[in-house]
Amino acid sequence: MKKVKKGDRVQVLAGNDRGKIGRVLAVHPERGRAIVENVHMITKHQRATQNLRQPGIIQREGTINLSNLLTICPECDEPTRIGFVNVEGIKLRRCKQCGENFE
Numbered sequence: 677m678k679k680v681k682k683g684d685r686v687q688v689l690a691g692n693d694r695g696k697i698g699r700v701l702a703v704h705p706e707r708g709r710a711i712v713e714n715v716h717m718i719t720k721h722q723r724a725t726q727n728l729r730q731p732g733i734i735q736r737e738g739t740i741n742l743s744n745l746l747t748i749c750p751e752c753d754e755p756t757r758i759g760f761v762n763v764e765g766i767k768l769r770r771c772k773q774c775g776e777n778f779e
């Protein structure tokens with residue numbers, strides 16, 4: 677069970693993008709990192725390949741440590757620490773702000 681899931685809205689706690697809110701595009705639990713929309717943009721120099729004829733500079737999201745993200749509760753819309761609960765055999769996340777459970 678993960679505290680941060682793909683599709684979550686999260687707030688960034690550290691780095692240049694501190695305070696920014698974005699949607700999680702991907703989570704890499706084995707690395708403890710996630711990619712968040714429009715957060716921690718990095719510049720890559722793209723060389724021309726057969727598929728991509730135009731070389732140049734592209735911007736894309738870099739990964740962020742999961743510990744630097746706070747999930748925004750879908751119930752109360754506040755960034756919150758997450759707990760876990762088991763409701764009739766289903767594991768849910770619990771907002772520590774408002775106490776609501778969500779998937």
Ligand SMILES: [Zn+2]
Binds near residue numbers: 752753774
């Ligand atoms: Zn809440």
